[in-house]
Amino acid sequence: MVGPNVTLTPLSRADGSASYQCPSTGSNILGSVNAPVELPGRRDALKPEEATVEVFVKPGTAPAGVGERYVEGIIKTMISRLILGREKGYPRRGVVITLAIVGGQPARRGDSYLTLLPALLNTSLLALLSASVPMSMTFSATSLAVTSTGDILREPTAEVANSAASVHVLAFSSKGHLLLNESQGAFDLDTWDNVRERALAICRGTASFGSDGDVTMTVDVDGQPLEGAIREAVEDQVHRDYAWSIDAV
Amino acid sequence: MADRRRINGPPSGTKPPVFVSSTKAKERPQRQRQPNDLRKLFLKTGLIPSASGSAYLEFEPSASLSAARSSPQSLIPPSSALKLACTVHGPKPLPRSATFSPNLVLTTHVKYAPFAARTRKGHIRDSSERDLGVHLETALRGVIVAERWPKSGLDITITILEAEDDRWWGDTPDSHDAPWGMMNVLAGCITAASAAIADARIDCIDLVTGGVAALVSDQSAEGEASSPRLMLDTDPAEHKAILSACVVAYMPSRDEITELWLKGDSSNVSLEKGDSRSGHDALIDGAVDAARGAHTVLAEAVRESAARHSGLPVDAATT
Amino acid sequence: MAPAAAAASPAAQPTPPSLSLPPSQFARLQPHAYLLAHLSPPAASNHPSIRANGRAPSQFRVTSANTGSLTHTNGSAVVRVGETAAVCGVRAELLHTEDIASWSVTQPSAGSANKRRKLVDPTLKASETVGDSSEDTYDEDESHIEDLNLLVPNLSLSTGCAPGFIPGAPPSALAQSLSQQILSLLHSTRLVRADDLRIWYQPPNLGPEDLERHNESEQMDVDADEGEKNREIKAFWVLYIDVMIISLAGNPFDAAWASVLAALRDTKLPRAWWDIDNETVVCSDAVSDARKLTLRGMPVASSFCVFEADAAAGWRAVILPDAEEERKIAEDNRKGAQRRWILADPDGYEEGLSQERACIVVDKKGGNGKTVIVKMEKNGGWAIDSRELRQLVDISSQRWDHVRQILEQC
Numbered sequence: 001m002v003g004p005n006v007t008l009t010p011l012s013r014a015d016g017s018a019s020y021q022c023p024s025t026g027s028n029i030l031g032s033v034n035a036p037v038e039l040p041g042r043r044d045a046l047k048p049e050e051a052t053v054e055v056f057v058k059p060g061t062a063p064a065g066v067g068e069r070y071v072e073g074i075i076k077t078m079i080s081r082l083i084l085g086r087e088k089g090y091p092r093r094g095v096v097i098t099l100a101i102v103g104g105q106p107a108r109r110g111d112s113y114l115t116l117l118p119a120l121l122n123t124s125l126l127a128l129l130s131a132s133v134p135m136s137m138t139f140s141a142t143s144l145a146v147t148s149t150g151d152i153l154r155e156p157t158a159e160v161a162n163s164a165a166s167v168h169v170l171a172f173s174s175k176g177h178l179l180l181n182e183s184q185g186a187f188d189l190d191t192w193d194n195v196r197e198r199a200l201a202i203c204r205g206t207a208s209f210g211s212d213g214d215v216t217m218t219v220d221v222d223g224q225p226l227e228g229a230i231r232e233a234v235e236d237q238v239h240r241d242y243a244w245s246i247d248a249v
Numbered sequence: 250m251a252d253r254r255r256i257n258g259p260p261s262g263t264k265p266p267v268f269v270s271s272t273k274a275k276e277r278p279q280r281q282r283q284p285n286d287l288r289k290l291f292l293k294t295g296l297i298p299s300a301s302g303s304a305y306l307e308f309e310p311s312a313s314l315s316a317a318r319s320s321p322q323s324l325i326p327p328s329s330a331l332k333l334a335c336t337v338h339g340p341k342p343l344p345r346s347a348t349f350s351p352n353l354v355l356t357t358h359v360k361y362a363p364f365a366a367r368t369r370k371g372h373i374r375d376s377s378e379r380d381l382g383v384h385l386e387t388a389l390r391g392v393i394v395a396e397r398w399p400k401s402g403l404d405i406t407i408t409i410l411e412a413e414d415d416r417w418w419g420d421t422p423d424s425h426d427a428p429w430g431m432m433n434v435l436a437g438c439i440t441a442a443s444a445a446i447a448d449a450r451i452d453c454i455d456l457v458t459g460g461v462a463a464l465v466s467d468q469s470a471e472g473e474a475s476s477p478r479l480m481l482d483t484d485p486a487e488h489k490a491i492l493s494a495c496v497v498a499y500m501p502s503r504d505e506i507t508e509l510w511l512k513g514d515s516s517n518v519s520l521e522k523g524d525s526r527s528g529h530d531a532l533i534d535g536a537v538d539a540a541r542g543a544h545t546v547l548a549e550a551v552r553e554s555a556a557r558h559s560g561l562p563v564d565a566a567t568t
Numbered sequence: 569m570a571p572a573a574a575a576a577s578p579a580a581q582p583t584p585p586s587l588s589l590p591p592s593q594f595a596r597l598q599p600h601a602y603l604l605a606h607l608s609p610p611a612a613s614n615h616p617s618i619r620a621n622g623r624a625p626s627q628f629r630v631t632s633a634n635t636g637s638l639t640h641t642n643g644s645a646v647v648r649v650g651e652t653a654a655v656c657g658v659r660a661e662l663l664h665t666e667d668i669a670s671w672s673v674t675q676p677s678a679g680s681a682n683k684r685r686k687l688v689d690p691t692l693k694a695s696e697t698v699g700d701s702s703e704d705t706y707d708e709d710e711s712h713i714e715d716l717n718l719l720v721p722n723l724s725l726s727t728g729c730a731p732g733f734i735p736g737a738p739p740s741a742l743a744q745s746l747s748q749q750i751l752s753l754l755h756s757t758r759l760v761r762a763d764d765l766r767i768w769y770q771p772p773n774l775g776p777e778d779l780e781r782h783n784e785s786e787q788m789d790v791d792a793d794e795g796e797k798n799r800e801i802k803a804f805w806v807l808y809i810d811v812m813i814i815s816l817a818g819n820p821f822d823a824a825w826a827s828v829l830a831a832l833r834d835t836k837l838p839r840a841w842w843d844i845d846n847e848t849v850v851c852s853d854a855v856s857d858a859r860k861l862t863l864r865g866m867p868v869a870s871s872f873c874v875f876e877a878d879a880a881a882g883w884r885a886v887i888l889p890d891a892e893e894e895r896k897i898a899e900d901n902r903k904g905a906q907r908r909w910i911l912a913d914p915d916g917y918e919e920g921l922s923q924e925r926a927c928i929v930v931d932k933k934g935g936n937g938k939t940v941i942v943k944m945e946k947n948g949g950w951a952i953d954s955r956e957l958r959q960l961v962d963i964s965s966q967r968w969d970h971v972r973q974i975l976e977q978c
Contacts, residue, residue, distance in 0.1 A: 044345070065253045069744035070752075077948040081923055109256070109717060112752045176891030177950030181957075184756045186931075186940045189961055193954060254738045256747050258720040261668060263661035263806045266838060268853040297815040298651045299730040299916060314639065321855040324838050329639040334814050336728030358735040360726070363810040364641045364657030372722065374736060406728025406735040408812055410655055411638055 003224050004122065006233040009130045016131020020123040021103070024155040025143075027116050028103030031123035033131040036093035046092050051085030057120065058100045059107065071113045075099075075124060078171065078180050084134040095133060097124050105158045112184050115161050117169045118143045121180075122230065129234055139179050140203040140226040141171035144195050146187060152198050168192070170199040174227060203227055255372055265368065268325060277417050278313030278327040280480070280487040285535075287482040287542040288330075292440065294448040294554040302337035302449025304550065306441040308413075308433075311484050325418060328486035329367075331433060332411040335441040337449040340401035347402070352395035353451075354402045357386040359438060365412045366430075377428060381435055388439045388459070388498030388508035394452040403451065407438050414486040427512055429463070429485040432496040435510065436461045439498045440543050448554040455500035456551060457507060458543040462535025463494035464515055464528060479520065479531050481539040495532040499540035509533065595620065600921055604877055607909050617906070621915055626963050628870070628913040631971065633826065633978045635834040642807075643835030643861075645978075647827040650915060651817035656827035658835045659808040662767075662849050665801055668716065712762045712804065714755055721750040721809040723824055729816040730916070746821060750811070750828055753929065757867050757942050760832065764861050765805040767849055769842035771798050802842040803849045807835070818915035821927060825869040830975055835861050867931040867942045868971045870964040873914040874924035874951045877907040894950070908951045912963060924949025926957070928964040939965040 002023040011017035014032035021028045036051060046052050055076040057068040075097070083095060099120050107113050113120075118141040125138060145156035145164035153160060161167045166185030173179050183192065205225035224232075239246070251257045282288070289309035297303035310318065313327040340353055347354070359381040361370040374382075389405070413430035436459030443457045463483040466476070477492055485491060493513025497506050515528030524531065595602040602620060609615035618624060629650030638644035641657040648654075665671045713719055725743040726735045733740060739747070754760065809831065811824045839857035843850045852858075889897060910926075911918055929943040941961060946952045952960070 063253050066256055066744045066748045066751075069254075069741050070748040073741060073745045074947060077923070077925070081948050108714070109751075112756065173891075173950060175889070177894065178891075178946070178953045179950055181944060181946045183941070183944040184752070186942055188939070188941060189958055192941070192944070192957075196954060254744055255722050256720055256751055257717065258661075258806055258808065259663050259668070259717045261663070263663045265661050266840065266851040267848065268838070269843075269850045296653070297729065299815065299817055300728060303728075303815075324836070324851075324853045324855055324858055326639040332638070334727070338728065338731045341731070358728075360735065362655070362657065362724075362812050363722070363808065364638060364644070364659050367640055369659055369661070369808065372724070404728070404735065406726075408727040408814065410657075410812070411640065 003229040004119075004226070006126060006229065008126060008233060008237040014127075014131070016127050016129070016133070018123055018126030018130050019102070020119055020126060022119045022155060025115055025119065025157050026104045027101065027119045029099055029116075029119045029123040030102045031097065031099045031120075031127035033095065033097050033124070033127040033133060035095035035128075035131050035133045036090050037096055039094040039096075042094065046094075047085075049086060049091050051083060051090035051092075052094045053080040053083060053085070054094055054096045055079070055124070056096070056098045058098065060101045060103070061106050065109075067107055067109070067111060067113055071117060071120065074117065074180070074182065075120060078121070078139075079124060079128070081179075082135045082137060082139065082173075083128070084136055087134045090134075095128075097127065099123055107158075111158075112167075112182070114167045114169050114182055114184060115143055115156060115158050117141065117182065118155070118171070121171055122226070126230065126233065130237075137173040137175055137177075138227070138230070139171050139173045140230055141169060141180065142199050142202045142226060143167065143169045144199055144202075146185075146191055146195060150191070152195060154198075154202060166191070168195045168199070170196060170203070172200060172203045172227075176200075176204065201225070252372070277419065277489065278311060278484075278487050280484065281312040282482075284478055284480045285538065287539060288484070290440070290543060290546045292444055292546050292550040294444050294550050295557055297334070297336050300336040300338055300445075300449075302445040302447070302451070302554075304335045304441045304444035304448060305333070306335070306437050306444075307332045308437065311487065313487075328417075328484055329411055329414055331409070331413050331437045333407055333409045333434075333437055333441055335405065335407045335438070335445040337403065337405050337442075337445045337451070339403040339449070340398040340451070341403075343400055343402045349400065351399045353393060353398040355386055355390055355393065355395070355405070356402060357382045357389065357405045357407075357442070359385060359407045359409065359434075361409045361412055365409045367414060367418060377431060381431065381438065384435050384508060384510060385438050385442060388435075388457060389442055389446070391505075391507035392443070392453045392455060392457045392498075392500065393446065394454060397452055405442050405445070407442065409434060413484065417486045417489075420489070427491075427494075429483070429491050429494055429512075432461050432494050432510065432512065433483070433485070435459060436496050436539070436543075439508070440547055444547055444550045444554070447551040450558070455503050455505075456544065456547055457498050457500050458540045458547050459496060459498050460536045460539030460541070460543060461494060461496045462532050462539055463488070464492045464513070464532060466490050466492055477520065477528075479535045481535050481542070493528065493532060495529070495536045497533060497536040497540055499537050501541055501544050506533075506537070595917075599917065603875060603918065603921055607875065608877065608906060617909075619911060620917065623913075625909050626912045628967060628970070629915070631826070631974055633830050633974050635830050635978045641831075642837060643831045643833070645827045645830035645834055647823050647830060649819065649823040649826070649913065651815055652813070652819060652823045652915075653815040654811055654813050654820070654823040654827040656809065656811045656824070656831040658831045659810070660805045660835070660837055661808065662840070663716065663718070663804045663806045664849065665803060713758075713760065713765070716804060718762070718765050718804055718806050719751065719754050719760060719809065720806060721747055721754060721811065721828065723747045723750065723811040723813065723820075725813050725816065725820075727812050727814055729813045733816075742820075746811075746824055749821060750809070750825060753825065753867070753869075753943060754809075754828075757865065757929075757931070759829075759863050759865065759867070760807065761862055761864065764837065764859075765807070766801050767803040767805070767840045767842065769800055769802040771800075803840070805837055805840075807832075816916065818917070818919045819871050819913050822869045822871050822913065825867075825929075826971060826975075829863075829866065829868075830978065832861055832863055833866075833975065837861065865931040865933055866968075866972060866975065867929045868964070868968045869927060869929045869943075870912065870960070870967045871914065872910050872912050872926040872928075872952075872960055872963075873918060873922040874926075874949055875909045875911055875918065875922050876924075876949075876951065891950075891953075910952065910956060910960065912967075924951055926952050926960060928957075928960055930961065930964045930968050932965065932968055939968070 005021040007019045017032040055072040121141040166187040169182040171180035291307040308330040310330040413433040415430040439459030464477040493515040495511040498508035643658040836858040838851040840851040926946040
């Protein structure tokens, strides 16, 4: 399986940005993060001890509607739990995440956005990293469809998802917690357990713990785990950004 | 023009169903009450615990409606009965952007549910809903002791779940026609808001209630129009021609009116024999009588609210 | 939450003799400690672990439902879950196919929706037979509902249901999300049958009665379509499903969904036919002619939230335990003091104290009553994983039995 196509910091004006293309669904997301920023218009909503996280999802072809509000809520709930909003400089300020759906199929009315959600989540993580927002852990997200015959398909396109018996989006933290689950369609828990196992393999690989506590990731059918791909993209970027310093040594 | 914040129906719009005439239910519902009999009111406070005060008000279904309910034959309801919920939030600090006010700032908001009336209502307030809000505010402003809460705001929100009909559904609008149902709705709003304000323990100078009276010229059985009669608490679906109607917000113990809304032509009306009052005098008297009738129900609801507040430990009712 | 309450209460209370805070004030000042104290009473005392509202952790609030009380609706329901109340009204209007811009273009060639689905036809056929194994008939062109926007649910919170929602303002993000969730669940459960919403017309000159009888027999047997080549759809019913949350005290989704379900179960559509003379669709107002919707199943939603003993754990301890370690800690904790509680059907107070939420929608189908999960969501934390979800599904399926009783009685 081909890994995602990731570019870090494609936008120069934003504090942090990332573009993410998922090869199998074709969705292409451009995300930017501005943090910490003052939100003068939201003075009443600001929390005294924490940063306020705001997420905006912009579909490529139409103005944002009810469906976008819903995904924004999902992303916001998940991300706010990971951002260390009490670090210095963050309380009473905002973390503004803007995600534009640049390519791929637009969501239809009443769609649950499940096929786009992993790409949106991964993009926001990369953009947050690019903006150096302190977070307690990183994560990776994937979507899976279970067909009526019980096959589990990775990152289904909208058509496949429409015809599948159930569609699942799962996100795992870098420490193995299940951070998010969004499942829709008829299924039972045993199916879901298989889905969870497969999603864990996709996101984190079949992890084995090294003696020093580091996690080494192994490659299996699903190719490089998503988390590794994200980690590598960030490492490469850091390498490029600090080339001058590394060369000087 | 699609509303991006709501879920929209088909872009080409939809049409309400058209019913072919069937013989049943084609008759105008008849008023079974005496001219000065009021419909029963159901009024209960404190149903919405997160609000500082709340009230729910329901009119007793008319005889025709309850008959249609118990043995349904037609899908077209003969008439409808007002149902509304009122909440009071506050007194609370005014928003930062508001200018200084030495008094309590009253905000009233009346909204029909989309399914409240015979035709589907929009999600955005239309002019009649704004109108009702303004009338309600006038009615309540004179009652609340506003000086007690400087720099504070009080939000009164009314959601109408079922409205009164403006006319019988079988009638086409005629020259006498006006949104008569709105007046009944306003009277209900005033009574419910009054109960909710009392439930929120806001100081008032009196308990204000709303009442409606109308001058009706119904055709008698022989087919000839009789002289206009004064009716209290009219259900517009039950009358062929309402000449004029009046709604008042009335404070019984002070015998004062805080809001008066009179619609229609009442100047040249000659009432029945022995009644020398002019049309509008009779109307206002009738509306005040109707308001007096609602007052007993209101007083009972407020008494119940007071018992609930004192019987429970501190503010348990609001958490 | 409500400063007014504090202002209003002293009048009702006889003067407190000491400086100690009454419980209700403590609850307002130290909400987290207050709920924690209820859930983990000192071991010495004999108090059971119970929520501040007196419920056991997996206990739902008292639920009641009432249908058909609104006059101007095709179906309506009032559902109260504790102090949260939702009113739902279903209103049916007509959409003529001649008003659908793309109808004449797409329809003769098997329909717009079919094209989309044809791409994945093999899987499609199979999945739908499974999804509907317990149902009698299956309508192969369900996508009309989604493509033509035949279901229009909207939820309103600007009813003064709770402080903080400005009446008259456009729907808040919460209201929009809830509307979207309802629509998405209506689509994914395929609760409403497209065939219930179609109004057919058979060109040969049959009287309306004949036509109707004809249609009915067809619905029984979709395959027998030899003589019906020229049968066409003239209009659709569009269901406007409006939910007004009258009182909000936590967990709006469960109440809203239950009210939608109850209202749809109550919904009656008038008999409608194409009137060739007037070139329009007319309806019969006779109640005896009207028919109820035949819904697919009865999905019931149950929501949960997670209350954590250490509210600050998420940000203060930067080194969070691993999932594996976490499981070990959880194991130890089960013997000793608990530090997380999964609370069913949270009220507003509990929702304010928790970040992690879960919502499970289950249905039971067929004679064996096997639980099918229709939707499962969890977000906002890491306390709920497979083991917990398994428990929650069990609780949700018990809840299903309970809600079914309530809905069937009303």
